[in-house]
Amino acid sequence: MNICEHILSAGASLSPFGKMLVTGFYDGATDGFVECQHCGRAYAFRKLAWDEEQDVRIYGLAPLDVSLENIRLDTLHLPPGDDPVSLVPPLGEQEREAVERLAAAPVQHVVAAANLRRGVLASKSLVVSDEDTHDWFAWLGLERDRG
Numbered sequence: 001m002n003i004c005e006h007i008l009s010a011g012a013s014l015s016p017f018g019k020m021l022v023t024g025f026y027d028g029a030t031d032g033f034v035e036c037q038h039c040g041r042a043y044a045f046r047k048l049a050w051d052e053e054q055d056v057r058i059y060g061l062a063p064l065d066v067s068l069e070n071i072r073l074d075t076l077h078l079p080p081g082d083d084p085v086s087l088v089p090p091l092g093e094q095e096r097e098a099v100e101r102l103a104a105a106p107v108q109h110v111v112a113a114a115n116l117r118r119g120v121l122a123s124k125s126l127v128v129s130d131e132d133t134h135d136w137f138a139w140l141g142l143e144r145d146r147g
Contacts, residue, residue, distance in 0.1 A: 017116050019068055020085045021076065023099055027054055031103065032088070034061075034116055035068040042068040044103045048110065049136045051144050056114055056121065058136040060107035075099065084117060112140050 017034045024031030030047040042064045049058040064071075072078045075098045076088055091099065112121040122140040137144040 015113065015115075015117050015119050018084065020117060021068065021072060021078075021088055022085060023088045023091075023103075025087060028057065029085075029116065030057075033064070033068055033071050033102070040067065042066060042071060044105050045116065046103060046107075051137070056112055056137075056142070058110060058112050058140065059116065060126070061109040061111060062103075062105035062107050064102060064105060066102070071102065075102065110136060110140065112137070112142055 016036050016038055018037030020029065020032060020034045022029045022032040024047075029045075032045060033042055034045050035042050044062040044064055045059045047057050048060050050056065066075075069080075072086070073080065076091065076095055078086070078088070107126055109123060110126050111123040113119060114121070122142055124140055135144075
């Protein structure tokens with residue numbers, strides 16, 4: 001499954017992401033699921049790095065073959081909701097294992113953002129040779145704020 005064109009063209013622009021299900025949080029989202037508001041494709045996201053002040057985060061995105069609504073209802077057993085961001089409550093073992101399986105999808109795109117829903121600072125497709133990148137900021141052409 002390929003990344004949608006809206007994310008590929010999201011460098012330094014408004015965010016293409018609409019709804020989010022946040023499964024990990026530390027002064028902001030670290031892990032979870034997000035949906036492209038243009039094409040409706042769902043992605044697992046996970047934090048790869050952040051700057052010194054934890055203001056800018058680098059996220060890996062993995063496209064999924066299931067909708068965000070299906071993740072909400074069928075995987076997490078949450079009630080239907082229209083909130084743009086939902087913090088997922090502690091999960092039972094079965095739900096946690098299902099989230100781990102979805103989150104294990106291979107990352108195909110990397111984005112930098114202070115907030116995934118408000119704007120993307122930079123984005124780039126990930127190829128196999130980039131997977132061992134240690135400085136995601138430099139790889140995306142961004143300077144890491146040293147405070």
